[in-house]
Structure formats: C-alpha cells, structure tokens
Amino acid sequence: MAAALPREKQLPDNREIVILESVSRAPGRTAVQIDVLTLFPQMFEGPMGLSMMWKAQERGLLHLRLHDLRNWGEGRRRQVVDTPCGGGGGMILRADVLVRAIEEVRSDSTQPVILLTPQGRVFNQQVAGELAQEERLLLVCGHYEGVDERVRQLAISDEISIGDYVLTGGELAAMVVIDATVRQLPGVLGADDAAARDSHADGLLEGPHYTRPTDFRGLQVPELLLSGDHGRISTWRRRQSLLRTMQRRPDLFAAAHPGDEELDWLARHRADGQLPDT
Numbered sequence: 001m002a003a004a005l006p007r008e009k010q011l012p013d014n015r016e017i018v019i020l021e022s023v024s025r026a027p028g029r030t031a032v033q034i035d036v037l038t039l040f041p042q043m044f045e046g047p048m049g050l051s052m053m054w055k056a057q058e059r060g061l062l063h064l065r066l067h068d069l070r071n072w073g074e075g076r077r078r079q080v081v082d083t084p085c086g087g088g089g090g091m092i093l094r095a096d097v098l099v100r101a102i103e104e105v106r107s108d109s110t111q112p113v114i115l116l117t118p119q120g121r122v123f124n125q126q127v128a129g130e131l132a133q134e135e136r137l138l139l140v141c142g143h144y145e146g147v148d149e150r151v152r153q154l155a156i157s158d159e160i161s162i163g164d165y166v167l168t169g170g171e172l173a174a175m176v177v178i179d180a181t182v183r184q185l186p187g188v189l190g191a192d193d194a195a196a197r198d199s200h201a202d203g204l205l206e207g208p209h210y211t212r213p214t215d216f217r218g219l220q221v222p223e224l225l226l227s228g229d230h231g232r233i234s235t236w237r238r239r240q241s242l243l244r245t246m247q248r249r250p251d252l253f254a255a256a257h258p259g260d261e262e263l264d265w266l267a268r269h270r271a272d273g274q275l276p277d278t
C-alpha cells in the first residue's frame with residue numbers, strides 16, 4: 001500500500017493543490033522545482049512518496065508540485081476536454097484550459113515547459129542529465145487522445161517521449177522523467193558518485209553485482225571481489241562493463257572507445273568462445 005503523504009496543502013485561491021512539498025533545502029546542494037500539470041495527481045503519490053524520490057524531497061533537493069488540471073476547468077463541471085474537431089473518437093484536452101494553467105503555474109518564461117508525448121524526442125540518460133541542470137521544470141501530462149495542437153504552438157518549449165509505444169496518459173512518463181532526472185542531482189543518492197557508476201552514465205552498461213552468500217546453489221562470487229584489492233577490482237569492473245556492453249548492446253559499444261589493452265583483453269575472451277562474434 002502506498003505510504004500516506006506527509007503534507008497536503010490547498011492554496012487559498014483554490015486553484016493549485018500541492019500534494020508533495022519539500023521540507024527544507026539542504027545547504028550547498030542544487031535543488032530542482034518540478035511542477036506537474038495532470039488530471040490525475042493521485043497517480044504520483046506512491047512512486048513519488050517512497051524511496052529515493054521521497055528522500056530527495058525530504059533533503060530539500062526536489063520541490064515537487066502537483067497541479068490538478070481540473071482547477072482550471074471551464075464551467076460548473078470544470079470541463080477540461082472536448083470532442084475532436086472533424087470527428088473521430090476520443091477526447092482532446094482543451095487549449096484554453098491548458099494554456100491558462102501553464103501560464104499561471106509557470107514562474108517565468110525561462111522555466112522549460114515539457115509536454116510528455118509519444119511524438120517527442122526520445123528520453124535517455126543524456127536527456128535526463130540535461131534536465132538535471134535546470135532549476136525549474138514544468139511537465140504537462142496529456143490524456144485521452146492527447147492535447148489540442150495550439151497548446152504545443154503557444155506554450156510548450158520541449159516535447160519528450162519515453163519510448164516508441166503509447167501510454168494511456170503522460171503521468172507514468174512524467175514520473176520516469178522525474179526519477180531519472182532527480183537521481184542525477186548530487187546528494188540524492190547516498191554516495192555522490194553513485195549515479196555516475198550506473199549503466200548509461202558513461203555510455204556503457206554496468207557489470208554484474210554480487211552480495212552474500214558468497215556460495216549460492218554452487219555459484220560462487222568471483223574471488224577477486226573478496227580480495228580487498230581495490231585496484232584490481234576496479235579493472236575487473238571496467239572490463240566486465242565493456243564485456244557486457246559488447247555482448248548486449250553492440251550499438252553502445254561502438255561509441256565507447258575502449259583502450260588498446262582493453263581491446264586485447266576482449267579479443268582474448270572472444271577467442272576463448274566467451275563472447276558472441278558481434
């Protein structure tokens with residue numbers, strides 16, 4: 001069950017609901033403010049209220065503000081969608097509602113406004129790194145058939161897709177973007193360089209991990225990892241990372257520029273029949 005969120009606040013003008021807000025800002029750390037416009041703010045409660053995303057907020061590194069789009073809805077029923085012009089099924093998020101919401105939530109014209117859409121540039125670790133440089137982001141989640149084209153024209157500065165498939169709404173995509181971006185901020189993960197060791201941080205996949213028990217169903221932890229020799233362990237990890245990338249993602253390996261010694265080592269292992277001839 002999702003943890004109960006510790007803070008919930010309704011602003012006096014009744015137009016903005018802040019469900020999660022950080023408690024204090026850690027001195028000397030870079031913090032990011034992320035505003036999200038969504039029809040379903042409740043969807044964020046579990047993923048953003050637990051684990052590292054919650055810690056990031058507790059440490060004052062992430063100020064997450066969830067805004068319910070219905071607060072900008074039209075009329076008694078707070079209408080936010082309408083039928084598509086020209087016919088066809090589904091509902092479209094209205095331009096007047098969305099643009100007004102964006103303009104009211106956005107702190108100034110320098111805050112990037114990102115629409116989550118399967119038609120955007122494809123998100124990856126590098127894009128997450130770019131977003132982690134920003135102090136403020138505004139993420140706009142579409143739903144149903146999507147958003148009126150004029151929202152893109154008038155109020156969107158970037159469009160991001162999390163992959164070549166179609167989700168029901170932009171909420172899951174926004175959470176993927178927030179998680180991958182925020183974990184790159186110094187101080188969010190325990191050790192400051194932990195994110196730098198992850199797969200894709202330097203263009204390679206990370207090598208295998210082990211923990212106790214050292215013998216499990218006849219499979220042993222490599223002896224070197226128990227030796228305490230940090231120099232040799234570091235070389236082993238780098239080689240395993242190259243090996244794994246070569247085996248699983250030859251497209252990434254091609255851009256990795258391994259050294260001559262590393263290429264020799266890989267060639268020897270390929271000759272041993274340990275690697276497919278990619």
Ligand SMILES: C[S@@+](CC[C@H](N)C(=O)[O-])C[C@H]1O[C@@H](n2cnc3c(N)ncnc32)[C@H](O)[C@@H]1O
Pocket residue numbers: 115116117118119140141142143144145146147160161162163164165166167168169170171173
């Ligand atoms: C059902 S989709 C609409 C898809 C739209 N009719 C199209 O073909 O481009 C509803 C919303 O989910 C979000 N969405 C769906 N797939 C996504 C993806 N791969 N990446 C980011 N957002 C996505 C977008 O916000 C989109 O407006």
